Amino acid sequence: MSILIMSDTHGLIREVKQVVARHAADQIFHCGDFCVDHSREPFRSMHLVKGNCDTAKDVPAERKTEWNDLRIFQTHGHLFGVKSSLLRLHYRAEEVGANVVLFGHSHFPVCGVERGILFLNPGSLQLPRGFDVPTYAVLEQTNVTDQEVKVTVVFYNHQGDKVKQLGGNYSLRR
Numbered sequence: 001m002s003i004l005i006m007s008d009t010h011g012l013i014r015e016v017k018q019v020v021a022r023h024a025a026d027q028i029f030h031c032g033d034f035c036v037d038h039s040r041e042p043f044r045s046m047h048l049v050k051g052n053c054d055t056a057k058d059v060p061a062e063r064k065t066e067w068n069d070l071r072i073f074q075t076h077g078h079l080f081g082v083k084s085s086l087l088r089l090h091y092r093a094e095e096v097g098a099n100v101v102l103f104g105h106s107h108f109p110v111c112g113v114e115r116g117i118l119f120l121n122p123g124s125l126q127l128p129r130g131f132d133v134p135t136y137a138v139l140e141q142t143n144v145t146d147q148e149v150k151v152t153v154v155f156y157n158h159q160g161d162k163v164k165q166l167g168g169n170y171s172l173r174r
Helices: 014-022 087-096
Strands: 002-006 027-030 062-067 070-075 100-102 110-114 117-121 135-144 148-157 168-173
Touching (some): 002 014, 027 062, 087 100, 087 117, 110 168, 117 135, 117 148
Parallel strands (some): 070 100, 100 117
Antiparallel strands (some): 062 070, 110 117, 135 148, 148 168
16 A cells, blocks of 8 residues: 655646556646646546646645555645745644654655654656656555554656665654
């Protein structure tokens, strides 16, 4: 059981469809700047948040989703200043009780745990910054105990090849 995470596709449709078809994910999260009509497939079936380049009035700026033992907070990131610091985003994650934060905006892939919360930016499928190739991510819950949830994050390039220097295994607060 896994979730597919992407962000900053900036108008790509064919490539997004290819990524979705490549993975049998339980749910799909897009962290904003999709920049297309979100009522069409494959965007219609995604958990979407509005990015700074999106115009859809009916897409929220942030979203909280529970999946298995994960409490996921999703936002684009521009309203939290993620290009300079994750501190405001961390405060919001604590406020809503999240143990996973999905965000975009910087176009730079990020994956790490701080105080039991996983912060994951899948990078950009359209315009990568600070990294050589376009990326997206897949998160899988692998184990759960009374104290923690274990997850594995795998990053892929736009062609579906694993990006070995990103991702890993993480323990999160329950």
